Structures are given as structure tokens and as C-alpha cells.
Amino acid sequence: MEKVAVLGAGSWGTALAIVLADNGHKVHLWTHREDHAEEINRTHRNERYLKGIPIPDNVIADSELAAVTADTKHVILVVPTKAMREVCQQLIPHLSQQVTITHASKGIEPETYKRVSEVISEEIPAELYRDIVVLSGPSHAEEVSLKHPTTVTVSAKDLNVASTVQDLFINEQFRVYTSPDLVGVELGGALKNIIALGAGISDGLGFGDNAKAALITRGLAEIARLGTSMGANPLTFSGLTGIGDLIVTCTSSHSRNWRAGYKLGQGADLDQVLEDMGMVVEGVRTTKAAYQLSKTQNVDMPITAGIYRVLFEEADPKDVVTQLMTRIRRREMEDLTNILDDQMNN
Ligand SMILES: NC(=O)C1=CN([C@@H]2O[C@H](COP(=O)(O)OP(=O)(O)OC[C@H]3O[C@@H](n4cnc5c(N)ncnc54)[C@H](OP(=O)(O)O)[C@@H]3O)[C@@H](O)[C@H]2O)C=CC1
Numbered sequence: 133m134e135k136v137a138v139l140g141a142g143s144w145g146t147a148l149a150i151v152l153a154d155n156g157h158k159v160h161l162w163t164h165r166e167d168h169a170e171e172i173n174r175t176h177r178n179e180r181y182l183k184g185i186p187i188p189d190n191v192i193a194d195s196e197l198a199a200v201t202a203d204t205k206h207v208i209l210v211v212p213t214k215a216m217r218e219v220c221q222q223l224i225p226h227l228s229q230q231v232t233i234t235h236a237s238k239g240i241e242p243e244t245y246k247r248v249s250e251v252i253s254e255e256i257p258a259e260l261y262r263d264i265v266v267l268s269g270p271s272h273a274e275e276v277s278l279k280h281p282t283t284v285t286v287s288a289k290d291l292n293v294a295s296t297v298q299d300l301f302i303n304e305q306f307r308v309y310t311s312p313d314l315v316g317v318e319l320g321g322a323l324k325n326i327i328a329l330g331a332g333i334s335d336g337l338g339f340g341d342n343a344k345a346a347l348i349t350r351g352l353a354e355i356a357r358l359g360t361s362m363g364a365n366p367l368t369f370s371g372l373t374g375i376g377d378l379i380v381t382c383t384s385s386h387s388r389n390w391r392a393g394y395k396l397g398q399g400a401d402l403d404q405v406l407e408d409m410g411m412v413v414e415g416v417r418t419t420k421a422a423y424q425l426s427k428t429q430n431v432d433m434p435i436t437a438g439i440y441r442v443l444f445e446e447a448d449p450k451d452v453v454t455q456l457m458t459r460i461r462r463r464e465m466e467d468l469t470n471i472l473d474d475q476m477n478n
């Protein structure tokens with residue numbers, strides 16, 4: 133059994149800490165607030181982030197990074213992507229031996245367009261870690277903490293290191309696969325949040341299952357287009373971290389992205405929605421990043437562009453739906469039909 137440091141005591145950090153504790157590991161859960169650590173240790177609950185869920189005794193919360201990281205080979209980073217650079221910088225002085233860094237955050241940094249593993253590798257000197265692993269897939273913290281069956285994927289440049297993280301987390305309720313496609317796994321997890329905002333907007337406008345299915349399917353098409361242009365394997369998007377996470381986030385009221393979208397569809401103001409949520413809604417920043425990326429990569433992403441206009445240009449969601457539905461007529465599998473056309477003509 134290992135000592136594992138989990139950095140970030142929100143819903144996902146706490147749920148992953150519980151999985152690790154269930155596997156017999158000694159888990160040190162870092163929160164940047166001393167009163168939060170004290171409350172978790174006293175009540176064995178994290179009521180604000182995971183209501184009513186008991187936290188096992190082998191999870192110890194702490195606000196001191198030195199104590200959390202001492203004698204550990206595994207550091208799990210689970211803070212919102214916005215906080216990732218800052219937390220990495222705080223972590224550096226406490227890394228006395230080479231660790232495996234796993235992150236479970238889902239986002240892309242606006243302006244730099246960096247994936248989370250790229251942000252981590254920019255901040256933490258390479259000699260301080262073995263490799264950077266991503267853990268992603270369809271996994272709402274609320275259900276994981278209830279031990280409902282869940283499947284996720286881990287990926288890293290070195291698949292042997294990803295396998296050690298698979299060993300750490302896997303159990304009868306939490307099945308962990310490995311994948312060699314780090315780029316695809318990270319991008320699928322980040323980009324699905326944009327489409328989940330769209331699915332929420334669609335539901336908030338009162339549309340039904342047809343619209344939702346259209347968003348999921350056409351959303352996947354544009355995620356795969358951008359992803360492959362950035363070096364991902366297109367097959368990854370038909371897996372857990374692609375379509376799997378897209379389905380769970382677009383159809384579940386657990387999803388903060390879906391819930392934020394739902395309120396926007398009903399006419400609420402974005403700042404108010406984010407304030408009321410009290411938890412991270414990663415899709416907002418990632419929409420900005422993906423919208424910028426679609427331009428630099430010259431990739432058509434009409435749904436992302438529409439959601440960008442709703443979030444940042446005060447577009448009326450109803451008008452955006454009309455614009456999407458009245459775009460120039462297309463063939464459905466544009467890339468596939470282009471290939472077939474080429475084959476027929478040669
Ligand atoms: N929730 C889920 O089901 C899943 C979430 N994820 C991903 O996990 C990541 C974290 O999400 P989640 O746990 O849900 O987020 P939450 O909003 O539930 O919690 C965020 C946590 O991060 C802390 N935090 C925020 N800023 C900082 C900072 N600068 N330094 C230190 N700690 C900070 C918050 O502290 P404070 O309380 O002080 O604000 C809080 O403990 C996201 O990228 C998300 O997409 C992935 C899969 C599932």
C-alpha cells in the first residue's frame with residue numbers, strides 16, 4: 133500500500149481520495165484552507181462538495197503541503213485548471229524525491245492553448261517527476277463516492293507509468309483502462325464541457341431529446357476535428373474519454389457544465405450562474421480556448437462558436453440555435469466522403 137498525496141479537496145479530489153482509501157492506501161488530502169482541513173478531519177465529511185458522503189479514516193486532510201507530500205511517490209493534482217500553475221509552483225519546494233504526477237482536471241488554458249499536462253510540465257522541472265499521467269472519463273464525483281460502477285482511462289507518454297496509476301486506483305467499482313493517446317484523452321475530457329454547456333442551454337430553452345442527440349453527435353464531430361488537428365488519434369474520441377464523457381456530461385444533472393448551460397438557456401446572467409454554482413464550471417474558459425484554437429488550427433467548430441457567442445458576446449441562445457440550424461447544407465461525414473470521392477476519382 134502507498135502513501136498518496138491528493139491536492140485539491142473539492143468534489144473530484146475528495147471522491148478520488150475515497151477510491152484510493154478504499155484500496156487501502158494512506159491518503160493525504162491537501163486543501164489550501166486550514167479550516168477546511170480541520171472540518172474534514174473532525175467530521176469525516178466534506179459537506180460543501182460531497183454532501184452526506186462518509187470519508188474513510190485513512191484519508192487525512194491537511195493544509196500543509198510539506199506534510200502531505202513527505203515520503204510519497206504519487207501526487208494527484210485535482211484543482212481547477214485555472215489554479216493549476218499556482219498549485220504546481222507551491223508544490224516544487226516539497227518534491228524531495230521523484231514522484232509520479234497524475235492530474236484529473238479537464239480544461240485547456242485560454243491564450244496559451246495548453247493542455248493540463250503541458251501546464252504541469254512547464255511549471256515543474258522534469259527531474260522532479262517520473263512522468264505526468266492524466267486520469268479522465270465519464271465519472272461524476274457524486275456517483276464515484278457512492279461506489280456506483282465507473283470506468284475511466286489513464287494515459288501518459290510512458291505507458292508503464294500509466295499502468296502504475298491504473299494499479300493504484302482500480303477496484304471492483306472503479307475500472308481503469310490505459311491508453312497511449314495522451315493528447316486525445318486530455319482533449320476529449322476538456323472539450324466535452326463545451327458541448328455539455330450547449331446541452332444544458334438546449335434543455336433550458338425547452339428543446340428535447342432530438343436536439344440533445346444532435347448536439348452530442350455533431351459536438352463529437354467537431355471535438356474530433358480539432359483533436360486530430362492537434363495530434364490526437366481519432367479513435368480515442370469514440371472511447372470513454374470522448375463519447376463516454378460527452379454522454380455523461382450532456383445528460384446528467386450532476387454536471388456543473390450542464391446545469392450552468394440550463395440556467396443560461398432559461399435567460400440567467402453568466403456571472404450570476406457561476407457565482408451561484410460555487411464549484412468550477414470548466415467549460416467556460418475552455419470554450420474561449422477552443423474558439424481561439426479553432427481559428428489558429430483552421431478547424432470548423434460551429435457549435436463551439438455559437439456557445440462562445442452566448443457566453444462572451446451576449447448572443448441570444450435562440451438566435452444561435454437558428455444560426456446553427458440554417459447553416460449552409462453539408463454532407464454529414466464530410467471528411468469520409470472527401471476520402472471516398474478521392475478514391476473514386478483516382
Ligand atoms: N466533480 C467531478 O465530478 C469531476 C471533476 N473533474 C475535474 O476536476 C477538476 C476539479 O474539479 P472539482 O473537484 O469538481 O472542483 P470543485 O469546484 O468541486 O472544487 C475545487 C477545489 O479546488 C480548490 N481550489 C480552487 N482554487 C484553488 C487554488 N488556487 N489553490 C488551491 N486549491 C484551490 C477549491 O477550494 P475552495 O473550497 O477554497 O474554493 C476546491 O477545494 C476540474 O478540472 C474538473 O473538470 C473531473 C472529473 C469529474
Ligand SMILES: O=C(CO)COP(=O)(O)O
Binds near residue numbers: 238272386390413
Ligand atoms: O467531468 C465530469 C464527469 O465526467 C464532471 O463534469 P462537470 O464538471 O460538468 O460536473
